[in-house]
Amino acid sequence: MARVTVTRFAPSPTGRLHLGHAWSAILSHDFARSRGGQFIVRIEDIDGTRSRPEHVATILEDLEWLGLEWDGEIMFQSRRxxxxxxxxxxxxxxxxxxxxxxxxxxxxxxxxxxxxxxxxxxxxxxxxxxxxxxxxxxxxxxxxxxxxxxxxxxxxxxxxxxxxxxxxxxxxxxxxxxxxxxxxxHLAVTIDDAAQGVTDVVRGRDLFAATHVHRLLQALLGLPVPAYHHHDLLVGADGERLAKRHDSPTLAAMRAAGEDGRAVAAMLRAGRLPNIGASA
Structure with a gap:
């Protein structure tokens, strides 16, 4: 039997998603869909000092706004x-x-x-x-x-x-x-990827180094090893990575401004950034 491709998007509800998150979610979603596979969502909400329940709803609304559909139930780390x-x-x-x-x-x-x-x-x-x-x-x-x-x-x-x-x-x-x-x-993501049957991890290149640690934990705990696909990060006109700490535009703000989420996703797929005058 052929292996079913499973990818995931696993944001932390510590703030609102920005275009960099959208880019990673789209790549993970499209990787699975192009192979007839499954795209799942996990909420990494065990940072008790920063995680906020209200951000979970916003994250899901953002994904729907982008036109991304996920498979199965959403996993919450706080329940594991x-x-x-x-x-x-x-x-x-x-x-x-x-x-x-x-x-x-x-x-x-x-x-x-x-x-x-x-x-x-x-x-x-x-x-x-x-x-x-x-x-x-x-x-x-x-x-x-x-x-x-x-x-x-x-x-x-x-x-x-x-x-x-x-x-x-x-x-x-x-x-x-x-x-x-x-x-x-390091520990939670390694265990959860195995539990959810993730076959391919599509995530930003900023997490490349962490994979060395995850590979070790997989070996020690006897867990399967997914294939990894670290992608380049989006940068703005100033060359800075699009991130919360750099005041990147949030998807929620773009939604509130009347932007078309599916059009935003199409622009990102085409290698262009909407509204902020920079290329991907």
Whole structure:
């Protein structure tokens, strides 16, 4: 039996979608539809300090406005906390996790060099410390990346069909469960892609580096490996990436202004940005 292509769009309800989100959703949707496959939606709503229920409705309205239809029920990460806890328990039982008590300021002060705009690489300050008397203190759980990579052995994944050697060590000991959230992006997205049967992950090139970590977690947890297709990001006339922090126009604002969503989607597919005078 031929494999059914399954792609997903998985926004976080921490704000309103902008054209960059639309571009990624359209590419994921069209990838599946052109192959007779399924396009599913997941709401990544476990960031308790920033996620807002009211943004969920707006996200779905935006997708409908663009003319994108999804298959099946929408998955909410906030309803899957037991799955993330079980995965953490497995990794702890393998001796791969440790408590980290460091603050952001302490990490920034002691971290290894990281590319401009990237998260600092954690220097392993809490790795190997005796945390027995500190378990009541606020802490996150980090993975001992060197130990985990040695256990998993050499790994590969594909991007647009080209084999990529996984290099999870470059990310350092990433967080898998935060102080203020039951699971990190890395852990939750890996588990959920497997649970939803995602065969092809279509997402922005800004997440290329994260895939090295996801490939490692797939190996450790015995999960299937999807094919990856990281796409270029949309940029404005100033060359800056279209993102919330750069005040990119929201889809909700465009809808309120009377824009035709299907026409906007058609322009993006044609390589043009509507109303903001820049090319994709």
């Amino acid at each position: 906390l037991d799955h993330y806890a079980a995965a953490l328990d497995r990794l702890r039982a393998m001796g791969l996790l440790y408590r980290c008590f460091c603050t952001r300021a302490e990490i920034a002060a002691a971290s290894l060099a990281a590319p401009h705009g990237a998260e600092p690489v954690y220097p392993g300050t809490c790795r190997g410390i005796d945390a027995a008397g500190r378990i009541d203190e606020p802490h996150c759980w980090r993975i001992d990346m060197a130990k985990a990579a040695a256990l998993a052995g050499p790994l590969v994944w594909t991007d647009h069909g080209v084999e990529v050697a996984a290099d999870p060590l470059a990310a350092g000991d990433v967080v898998l469960a935060r102080k203020d959230a039951p699971a990190s992006y």
